[in-house]
Amino acid sequence: MALPVLFLLLLSISFTESKLTVDYYKNTCPEFQRIVRETVTLKQSAQPTTAAGTLRVFFHDCMVEGCDASILIASNHFNVAERDAEINHSLSADAFDLVTRAKTALELTCPGIVSCADILAEAARDLVTMAGGPYYKVRLGRKDGFVSKASRVEGNLARANQTMDSIINLFAAKGFTVEEMVALTGAHTIGFSHCKEFTDRLFHYSKTTPTDPELHPKLAEGLKRTCANYTTDTTMSAFNDVITPGKFDNVYYQNLKRGLGLLSSDHALVKDPRTRPLVELYSTNQAAFFKAFARAMEKVSIHEIKTGRKGEVRHRCDAFNSISA
Secondary structure (H helix, E strand, O other): OHHHHHHHHHHHHHHHHHOOEOOOOOOOOOOHHHHHHHHHHHHHHHOOOHHHHHHHHHHHHHHOOOOOOHHHOOOEOOEOOHHHOHHHOOOOHHHHHHHHHHHHHHHHHOOOOOOHHHHHHHHHHHHHHHOOOOOOOOOEOOEEOOOOOHHHOOOOOOOOOOOHHHHHHHHHHOOOOHHHHHHHHHHHHOOEEEHHHOHHHHHOOOOOOOOOOOOOHHHHHHHHHHOOOOOOOOOOEEEOOOOOOOOOOOHHHHHHHOOOOOOHHHHHHHHOOOOHHHHHHHHHOHHHHHHHHHHHHHHHOOOOOEOHHHOEOOOEOOEOOOOOO
């Protein structure tokens, strides 16, 4: 009888460790949500682009190795970390700073309790709502991962010049539907993209037509001026949503129908028969977009999470507790 009882006990422990709950820190760190919310509010007030930047960092984290804060690890002599992959070079320094500030405050209040992965997930949700977007539940209890390698990033994140077929397939391979992909892309309603991500549409569309004829003429003119020196000044950028860039709303989808989509992948959403009906829906029904986005974000936030002994609670978010990479 002893062996089955021991097995059931171990199974129970494993299940308990793996279960994420909204009130995971209720007893161990009751100030968790207040501290994250206050840190987020101060940072967003000082740097209004923090919301978009943090949302992007969160998504880039979850799509590679799962939502385990692997994106936050800094490279060292022994390991080139995720954040130094080429596609991550433009991630927001404000987002990393925000998580560092929240982690520092939490370590003073409840040391060794709250994972960096949970901080990033909670902060991203708080910032979405601060920017006017939907509130959604964030289940907590993630652990921070043990692996962060730049070599594992490529192929896990969609690029602006990819075809809609390849983007749909990329999301499908991770368990996300076309509807969820289109809703998640709505995060482009806030934030900006660097010129190099869309200058092909401005200067190199084809041999006979330098500028994409489906790009709104006035937008194209403005972007050409903004990005004139993009090869020498790589910091040049433009808002993804040129109408309401700081507000989380459905104007992004309305823009796509007017030729105001910035990236090739944005414009492809309104051209492809699999995604156009969703663009039409979300452009006219913000409530439908918000509902779809909230559900998709809840799903993203638990993508390939680490729990129990599969992860750790880091002492600092940019370094593993151990030497392992």
